[in-house]
Amino acid sequence: GAVVSQHPSRVICKSGTSVKIECRSLDFQATTMFWYRQFPKKSLMLMATSNEGSKATYEQGVEKDKFLINHASLTLSTLTVTSAHPEDSSFYICSATKGGTEAFFGQGTRLTVV
C-alpha cells in the first residue's frame, strides 16, 4: 500500500508562535503533495499544491506568507503556520499522489491556537 504519515497529530500553541506540520510518504515517492484545511462539518478546502523542488501553488485566498510550504524531497513536505492566531485553529490534512488518480491522505493534524 501507500502510506502517508503526518506529524504531529495534535498541537496546541500560543497565539503569535509558529507551528510546523510534517507530511511524509513512507513507502513511495510523491510527485505532488497537497495541503487541505477542514472545519467541523465542512468539506476539505485545498490550500496549496506542492511539487518537490519548486514553489507551492496556493489557492485563492490563502496567504502564502502565513502558510509556508516547503517540499524539500520526494517524500517530505512541511506546512508552517506562522504567527498563529486562534482563527487558524483547524484540522490540517496533507495528501500525496504517485502521479496517478488516487490520493493518499495523512491522518491529519488538529491545531489549536490559544
Next chain:
Amino acid sequence: SQKIEQNSEALNIQEGKTATLTCNYTNYSPAYLQWYRQDPGRGPVFLLLIRENEKEKRKERLKVTFDTTLKQSLFHITASQPADSATYLCALAVNSGYSTLTFGKGTMLLVSP
C-alpha cells in the same frame, strides 16, 4: 457557480440494509469522481474511482454509479454493518490524469445494530 452537494443530514440505517448516499454537482465536467471514507479526527481513505465514461463500479459491498446527464453519483453500501459508520466524501477531478480534487462536505452514515 460550481457546487458539489451531498446530503448534509446524517443517514441512519439498520444493520443489513443498503445505504445509498448521493453526490450532485453543478457547473463541473468531471473527468472522474472519487468516494472517500473519513472517520472522526482522521484523514480520508480512498474507496472507489469512477470515470466519466463509466456507469457503474463495484468493489466488494460497495457500488458507485455515475450519471453525467443528471450530474449525479450514487454510492451504495450493501449489507451495511456498524463498522461502516463514518462520513463519506465525494470528490471531483476535472483532468483525466493526475488532478486536484474538489470535495463535497460529506454525508455521515450511522448504521445501527
